[in-house]
Amino acid sequence: MEAQNNPGAPAYQRIASTYRGKIASGELRPGDQLPTESAIADQFGVARQTVRTGLSLLVTEGLIVARRPRGHFVREREHMLYRPQERSRPRPATPEVDRFSQQISAEGRVPSQRIEVSLVQATPDLAERLRVETGATIVARRRVRSINGEPTNINDSHFPLDIVKDSEIMSPAYVPRGTDQVLADLGHRQDRAIDEIFVRMPTPEEIHRLGLGLGTPVAVHYDTGYTADGTPVRCTVNVLPGDRHKIVFERSWHDD
Template sequence: MAGFQWSGTLEPDAKLPTEAELRDQYDVSRETVRKSLALLMNEGLVVSARPQGHFVRRRRPMVFRPQAEFRKRPYSPEMDAFTTEYAAEGREPRQEIEVAIVEPPEEVAKRLRLEPGELVAARKRVRYLDGEPFNINDSYFPLALVRDSEIMRPEDIARGANQVLAELGYRQERALDELYVRMPIPEQVHRLGLGPGTPVGIHVVTGHTAKGKPVRVAATVLPGDRHVISYERQREFKARARRGRAPPQ
């Protein structure tokens, strides 16, 4: 749109001028206005609420912290990690959970080192914040390990599936994290209600026991317009200390 600049002066939830007002203001065609509005919607800046019009999208991203998975936290008996953390921020979290026994996707079977024909228990979750679907978290476990456990129930596990695995004798001592960024597949678009042009980040974690046995694969799908991925790192000086050299100040 000739001369149009997105200055950020409109507040979240503010209504944009009508198509007719935009045509008059910028002296452009109706087609140009519609293409410009579609571009703003594709970028996640504007939402359409017909017949009221177009509005500035209110954006309050979720901070996703993969390194926090194995930290001990004082979760309540009624709420799991996700619910506890975001309720404390004054938001309204909820989850939809489905559990099924399935043949594992090829990439899951490879990571879990399963034999042909082995089945997995799949816990599929869509996580919501303030009524909006924010991300997908699908976890896969070798069925032989979890068949009669709480992992098979389609409900929140307050202490977490990782703790259930530990109680079954499969405590995860090491995790391999993988991050991918791409456009979503149709299933993800449907489950998350994604608008056109919204990329996703995919965090895949494979949990291993101390003996190196893979016991869980979890894939979290993070829409790019709703998340900030935050990793925290700390330099280790143990090797230098053992050799008698002090770490730099």
């Protein structure tokens, strides 16, 4: 199946397959530089354009990045840990999570965010989750979170207008006690949530807001919060570029 094992495959496919294999096996590590185009051309006995075609496949697959004029490098996947459970379960991570994670906030990096609040019409996806009519007016509290000034993810929370209209959720400022506490103080304490994760290519708006490169799909995480009587009071849409995040949940066989 792999062109590497198929000498009849076109040369550009054999080149792509060779370096794909070296990355998969760990022979080439994140950040490593690939040989120059002319070195690869000599090795395979082909023209440089053939090498470029082969490497462009790996760029589209998100495995390598082109940094002209220096050359091609194995993509560095420095994944920020993203833990939906932290919203409802603010306890310390277990040792396994610590072992897996590279907590960016613990690495001396500087997080920041920009908040905008607006009244918007509910799109079908939000209308379904907040149980309002499509086109109904809802409150959108939109954030782009950055690390060291680089946009990292999108975090847009949506609320039914009637329950938040006179609250500080309407102000585009950071709310120290958290919007979940504001909802609770308004009599809408969340009791449970549903996390839904979809995977797709980014929209042009997301590419623009997040500065995404080629071959970078996104996870879209809908986090819908319900009160004890099952009424949805919040729907947060997080857009997480695949090259910057891993989403982590912990599960115990004893929960509930």
